[in-house]
Amino acid sequence: MANDKNYIPEPEKRAFLKGAGLSIAALMIGGLSVERYVVPKDRGVPVMDNFPLAILEDPSGNRITTDDVIKYAAASPSSTSTPILVFNYPLQDEPNFLLVLKGVKITTPDRSLVPSSGYSPIPPSSKAPMDGIIYTSYGGSNYSIIALSGICQHLGCVPPFLDYHPGNSIPFESKLIGYQENAPNTPAQWPNYGLIYCKCHGSQYNPQWGGRNLYNNGPAASPANHSLPQIMLATDSNNHIYAYGINSSNAVIRTHLQFPNGETYGSQVKSEDLTGGTAIRTSRSPTAYPSSLVTGDITSSSSAKILSTSSLDLNANSSGIILYRTSVVSNENVNGMDWKGSFSGSTSNNKL
Amino acid sequence: MEKAESNNYNITDLMKEEKDLPEGSYKLGFKSVTSRGYRIDEWTGSWVATALVYQIVSGIVLFFYYSQIDPYHSTLYMIDDVPFGHIILTSHLYMAYAMIALVYFHMMRQWFVGTYRGKWRWLQWMLGVVLFLLTIFTAILGYMLANTAIAMAAVHIGILFMQRSVMGRILPGNLINWLEAILIGNYTTPALFSHLLALHVAVFTSLMLGIFVVHFMLFERSGLASDKPKKGEMIPWFPTNLLYAMFSGIVLVGIILIFAAVFPQTLTLAYGSLAYGTFPVPDWYITPVYKLMDVAGYGLGTGGVPLLIGILMFIFLLPFIDRYHNKGVLERPWITAFGIFMLIGIAVMTVWGYSQPGLSQTRLMTLYLWWTITFISFITVYAMRFAKRDGELIENN
Numbered sequence: 001m002a003n004d005k006n007y008i009p010e011p012e013k014r015a016f017l018k019g020a021g022l023s024i025a026a027l028m029i030g031g032l033s034v035e036r037y038v039v040p041k042d043r044g045v046p047v048m049d050n051f052p053l054a055i056l057e058d059p060s061g062n063r064i065t066t067d068d069v070i071k072y073a074a075a076s077p078s079s080t081s082t083p084i085l086v087f088n089y090p091l092q093d094e095p096n097f098l099l100v101l102k103g104v105k106i107t108t109p110d111r112s113l114v115p116s117s118g119y120s121p122i123p124p125s126s127k128a129p130m131d132g133i134i135y136t137s138y139g140g141s142n143y144s145i146i147a148l149s150g151i152c153q154h155l156g157c158v159p160p161f162l163d164y165h166p167g168n169s170i171p172f173e174s175k176l177i178g179y180q181e182n183a184p185n186t187p188a189q190w191p192n193y194g195l196i197y198c199k200c201h202g203s204q205y206n207p208q209w210g211g212r213n214l215y216n217n218g219p220a221a222s223p224a225n226h227s228l229p230q231i232m233l234a235t236d237s238n239n240h241i242y243a244y245g246i247n248s249s250n251a252v253i254r255t256h257l258q259f260p261n262g263e264t265y266g267s268q269v270k271s272e273d274l275t276g277g278t279a280i281r282t283s284r285s286p287t288a289y290p291s292s293l294v295t296g297d298i299t300s301s302s303s304a305k306i307l308s309t310s311s312l313d314l315n316a317n318s319s320g321i322i323l324y325r326t327s328v329v330s331n332e333n334v335n336g337m338d339w340k341g342s343f344s345g346s347t348s349n350n351k352l
Numbered sequence: 353m354e355k356a357e358s359n360n361y362n363i364t365d366l367m368k369e370e371k372d373l374p375e376g377s378y379k380l381g382f383k384s385v386t387s388r389g390y391r392i393d394e395w396t397g398s399w400v401a402t403a404l405v406y407q408i409v410s411g412i413v414l415f416f417y418y419s420q421i422d423p424y425h426s427t428l429y430m431i432d433d434v435p436f437g438h439i440i441l442t443s444h445l446y447m448a449y450a451m452i453a454l455v456y457f458h459m460m461r462q463w464f465v466g467t468y469r470g471k472w473r474w475l476q477w478m479l480g481v482v483l484f485l486l487t488i489f490t491a492i493l494g495y496m497l498a499n500t501a502i503a504m505a506a507v508h509i510g511i512l513f514m515q516r517s518v519m520g521r522i523l524p525g526n527l528i529n530w531l532e533a534i535l536i537g538n539y540t541t542p543a544l545f546s547h548l549l550a551l552h553v554a555v556f557t558s559l560m561l562g563i564f565v566v567h568f569m570l571f572e573r574s575g576l577a578s579d580k581p582k583k584g585e586m587i588p589w590f591p592t593n594l595l596y597a598m599f600s601g602i603v604l605v606g607i608i609l610i611f612a613a614v615f616p617q618t619l620t621l622a623y624g625s626l627a628y629g630t631f632p633v634p635d636w637y638i639t640p641v642y643k644l645m646d647v648a649g650y651g652l653g654t655g656g657v658p659l660l661i662g663i664l665m666f667i668f669l670l671p672f673i674d675r676y677h678n679k680g681v682l683e684r685p686w687i688t689a690f691g692i693f694m695l696i697g698i699a700v701m702t703v704w705g706y707s708q709p710g711l712s713q714t715r716l717m718t719l720y721l722w723w724t725i726t727f728i729s730f731i732t733v734y735a736m737r738f739a740k741r742d743g744e745l746i747e748n749n
């Protein structure tokens with residue numbers, strides 16, 4: 001060994017290994033400490049102080065009314081996937097469903113239908129009220145319009161992977177994993193006004209319960225364990241629809257868990273929801289903001305709740321509230337009825 | 353029966369000087385091989401290398417036209433308006449598919465033949481596993497770049513994996529924040545795509561190239577596992593070996609270009625669009641992992657992530673797990689059975705994941721599936737061993 005000219009003496013080898021080990025340790029510790037130099041300063045900082053007040057428009061920029069939405073929904077059959085309406089809120093690239101629940105007025109989720117166990121994610125003390133929904137009467141029946149996040153609470157799949165099945169048409173996939181529509185002991189589990197089903201890994205949400213996540217105790221557990229965030233909606237005197245916030249008793253938008261162990265419910269929800277993204281566009285006519293908004297039953301003032309926009313927790317500058325706008329888009333054509341402004345934006349790109 | 357070579361763990365031996373060179377010199381050599389070395393199954397690595405070179409060349413062309421400000425439309429622009437853009441983009445995609453398939457092929461070949469032991473082959477195998485992971489990660493990053501609906505779904509999944517999986521729970525918060533900042537920046541659209549682009553074209557690619565060079569040089573150091581150099585029978589590296597590598601590489605490129613011309617790629621839905629009837633499915637090399645999550649945890653309730661980490665660790669440490677003294681396929685029954693398990697598992701998961709992505713399975717179903725595959729893998733190996741021994745007995749009588 002010793003007279004081999006390639007022989008490297010033990011102590012030298014040890015020194016080499018020690019040096020290598022030390023450098024790696026230094027790199028790791030250094031990496032941690034320079035985190036603040038390599039992470040952009042605006043990372044993890046909300047892009048606005050408060051939720052924007054956003055008016056809902058069609059893709060050509062016209063304001064939409066509750067009638068438009070309900071007419072569109074009424075034209076679709078209830079047994080298949082509905083034409084889903086989607087808009088971004090509170091930031092760009094944050095899709096939400098604009099859902100119409102047919103034949104039902106919902107002000108608060110029907111608590112009697114919510115089983116007392118097995119649905120733990122919503123803290124029992126919080127009511128997760130359906131605040132901000134609008135319901136009205138159209139053609140003799142009632143419709144509730146609600147908005148729920150279109151970002152799955154499991155791993156963040158978006159429409160069309162996350163999909164709304166109206167009525168009690170339970171998707172085939174959901175049945176396949178073991179739920180029976182008329183199982184004697186589980187009727188309460190079945191949503192009566194549609195199911196939001198995620199094709200990615202099978203998470204299921206009941207829009208009637210404020211986007212509550214279902215079936216955590218089923219034969220094949222729903223992978224998500226939080227409810228879908230609910231966007232609060234209101235109308236003005238012209239029945240234009242506004243989004244003005246996110247119900248903080250529901251979970252934070254799934255892709256906004258900015259840090260590990262960030263809060264899923266509670267006080268941090270607002271700042272987390274507004275962090276990591278780009279603000280939506282502001283209105284072309286910045287002065288045109290409403291002085292008051294209505295949530296609740298817009299046809300009977302007794303149950304309606306009037307919100308004064310100046311008292312809402314909104315972004316304001318010296319000249320008043322900033323009005324933002326967001327486009328409501330849909331898949332192109334359902335039963336011959338086009339969504340307003342015939343959404344041709346991105347779908348036409350698919351035809352290559 | 354051929355005995356397995358023993359490993360050399362003394363990395364400093366790599367720095368041994370060559371005897372015929374002046375003292376203090378080192379040599380990175382290209383070795384000549386015997387004619388046996390020109391067997392097609394000895395060349396799986398050369399195709400992977402060709403694929404890497406092709407990806408770099410076609411990638412540079414695509415890089416000229418890609419814009420992080422408007423990723424989807426710049427991709428459309430490449431398809432519609434750049435001369436030869438459509439075929440370059442498509443061949444870049446298909447060569448990525450081919451590269452992953454060839455990496456699997458290359459890996460499984462070494463697995464069954466048992467060439468991961470001896471000299472520095474153990475190290476070469478481990479670096480190979482790292483290269484395998486880098487290839488998959490680079491492919492996924494490339495697939496995110498187009499800003500299609502499925503791409504953004506993958507981005508969301510990537511972020512949530514960092515935050516919420518085993519990783520996010522074990523590693524310190526600021527390290528995760530750093531890693532996330534590397535992947536998505538401050539998460540505005542241009543920042544996100546600039547980061548993805550940099551990772552795809554620079555960071556992961558250079559890592560891959562660097563490790564590939566070491567992997568290749570280790571190969572030249574150790575030589576072909578099954579080749580016994582003999583005096584006078586060696587075929588010189590230059591030009592035979594080089595030309596052979598180049599020509600077989602050109603054949604691969606030709607095949608890919610033909611496929612690209614016949615089946616041009618269509619871009620799937622843009623993120624945010626809602627058309628029904630066109631439901632994109634993740635690329636085939638992701639579906640096995642994806643399906644693994646549905647049929648989580650070998651039916652043991654451990655979840656898919658630990659199972660995946662377990663399988664990867666097994667592959668990574670294979671040279672040390674394989675303690676059989678002999679080299680042959682049937683002389684290493686457990687290792688071969690695991691190899692067959694991998695092959696069946698990957699094939700089943702890919703096809704199943706492609707036809708029923710994201711459909712959760714009941715635990716019972718999962719249990720049946722995994723144990724059936726396990727059973728089949730072991731039964732085939734032991735049946736073949738039995739048959740071989742039987743044959744030998746008959747011959748001897």
Ligand code: FES
Pocket residue numbers: 152153154155156157198199200201202203223224
């Ligand atoms: S992302 Fe929706 S179930 Fe996994």
